[in-house]
Amino acid sequence: MTQTSTLSDVREFHPRVRTALDNPQIRSNFRNAMDGLMGKRQKAFDGWDLDKLRDLGAAVRLRALARLPELLERLEANCIRQGIQVHWAETGEQACEIIGDICKARQARTVIKGKSMVSEEMELNHYLEEQGIEALESDLGEYIVQLAEETPSHIIMPAIHKNTTEISDLMHERTGTERSHDVDYLTASARQQLREKFMTADVGISGVNFAVAQTGTLCLVENEGNGRLTTTVPPCHIAVTGIEKVVEHLEDISPLLALLTRSATGQHITTYVNMISGPRRDAELDGPEAVHLVLVDSGRSSVYQDPELMDTLRCIRCGACMNHCPVYTRVGGHAYGTTYPGPIGKILMPHLLGLDSTRDLPSASTLCGACGEVCPVRIPIPTLLQRLRKESVDGDRLRPSVVRGHGSKRHWKEVLAWNAFRWIFASPGRYRLLGMLMTRFRAFTPSRVGAWSRYRSAPKPAARTLHQLVNERAKGGGR
C-alpha cells in the first residue's frame, strides 16, 4: 500500500544498491528466477522466425503511435457507443480523483484490484485509503506484496524478491495461515480469503494490456483468473491505462500476444485472454452494470514530442529487459526506487518523474545491449539510455528539451575540466607542455578520484610520454 517512488527515495539509488548487493538472499532469489525465465523465453520461441515476429510487433506498435491521437478518439467513440464511460487524466493525481469520484458516487467501501502497473505508478491504493476506501490486491503476487506493505519488485512477478519461507512467514503473521512450504496450501489459503472479497467488493479495478480502437475492446492477459473475477463480479469495473496502450485493429493483438507472454514468462499464451467490450447488456445474467475506462497521460504526451524518445512508448510491459539485465539481476527491483525497474524503467521513469530525481538511473547500465536484443518490439533501449545520459549533463535547464530536469547532472568542475582539455589539446605547444608537466610531477596526482577509484586504482601518468618512447625506439633502430 505504500509506494517507494517518492522523489527523495529515488535519489537514494546508490545506497540502496549497496544494501541490495550486501543481501545474499535477495541476490539468490533474483538470480534463480531470472536464469529460469531466460531459459523459458528462449524455449518458447523455438520454431519461430523471431526476427520477423519482432519486426511485426514493432510495426504494429509504431503504427499505433503514428496515429495515436486519432486512435484514442476512435477508441473513445467506440467505447462510448458500447456503453463504456471514458475519462481522461493528465496526471496520476487526476486519475486518482476520477476513480475516487466514481467510487464515492457509488458509495463504494471496498475495491478489489487486478494487477495494474499504472495504478502503482499513480499510487492509487494509497489515495483510495485516504478516502476511506479499502483497496485489496487480488493477483497473488500483488496480494503478497500488499501484505508485506511493499511495492512490486518486478512488473510481471511482483513478489519475485521473496522466497517460499518468507511468504509463508508473512502469511502466517498477517492472516493466520499455518507456516508451510506447500505452495498449493499457501495458494489455496489466499484463494479462500480473496473469494469473500470478490463477492462483496463494490468496485473492481484493473489495468489494460491492449485497447483496440477498431472495436472498443479492452484486452487483459492473466493466468490466475483474478482479473476475470475483478472485471466480472463487482457491479462496477474501472479499467485504468496509459494512453500508449492503444492499438489500431483487433488483428494487431495477435502478434503482440504471441510476443508478450513468451517474452515475459516463456508461456505460449496465458491461461486467460479476457476481451471486454462493454458493460452487462439486456438479459445478460452477470458482468458489471457499469464499465469505466480511465486514460492516463502522466508524462507520456511529453515523451511523444521527441521522435527518438517516443520509442519508449512502444513498450508492451513484458519485463524481458529486466530478466536479461545483468544489473537488475544483481540489485533487484527495489533498488531502483521507481515503479518500473530495470532497463525499461531507466528510460521511462526520467520522463514520468524528471531527470533531476532519476539522474542516476540512465547510468546504472553496463550498455551490454541485452535489453535491446530481447525487446519484443525492438525498443533501442541502449541508444535511449545514452541519449538520456547526454540529456542529463548536456546544456542547462534553459535549453529546450522534452525531458524535464535535463542538464541537472551538469557540474561546473566537469565543464571546466573538458574546456581545459579542449584548450590544451588544440595547441601542440600546450599539449607538449602538459605532457612534460604530467611526467615530471606524476607523483603529485591524487590517488583518489571520486567514484572512479572506489573499485579501481586511480590512473597515474607514466614516467615518459608515448612520444618520447617512440622517438627513443626510432633512434635505437627499432622497427
Add this chain to the structure above:
Amino acid sequence: MSKARNAILERLRAGRGDQPLQAPASDFSVVRDRDWSLTERLERFETTISSVNGEVHRVVEEVWVQHLWALMAAKGLNNLLVAPETVLGQQLLQQQQASGPELRTYRDPVEHWKSELFNGVDAALTGCRGAIAETGSLILWPTVQEPRLMSLVPPVHFVVLRADQVYCTFYQALAEQGWADQGMPTNALLISGPSKTADIEQTLAYGVHGPRELVVLVLE
C-alpha cells in the same frame, strides 16, 4: 469533452508537427501462415493444452454425455451447472440419470445467488466457439445462456469442442470468424488450461482464483 482530453490530444498533435509519422508495413505472415491438417491441428491443440494441465478426452458424439457422467463420478463431483437452452444443455437434461449428478441452471442474475454459485457449485459445462491449435486455447463468447462466470467460478470446467472447429492460429480464428466485422460481444475469452500461478518462488500451482481443472471433451 473534458479539459484534460483536449489538452492531451492537443499535445500529441503538436508533438507530431506537420509531418505525419510513418510506420513500416505490418507483415502478418509470421502469425498467419500455418497449413496444418485437421488431424495435426487436433494433435497440436491436445499436446499444448495438456502441457499446462488441461485434460482432453476425445469422444464419439453419440456417447459424450455418458462419458461426462463417468468423468464426474470418477472426480467425485456431485452437481453440474448447465445452460438448459443450448443444444448441449438439452442433451444433458434428456440423458440425466436419477443416480447421477444434480443439474443446476444459471437462470437468475448472479446477484440473486452469488453465495450459492461461489460455494455450492462443483462444476460447470459450456460449449465454445472453437479452439486454437498453436496455443492450445479454447474460444468462448459467453452469452445470456452461458454467462461469464460459468467458466470461472466453479472449481471444475467442462468444455465441449467439436473436432472440426480447431483453427491453426488466433489470427486465423479472428479472420475466419469475422470478429472485427460482426462487432465484439460484451466479453470474449481465450482459455488455455486451468487457472494457475507461479507467484510463489516460480512454483506452479493450479486453481488459484479460477477452475482447478479444465476438461475438454472433443466430439469426433
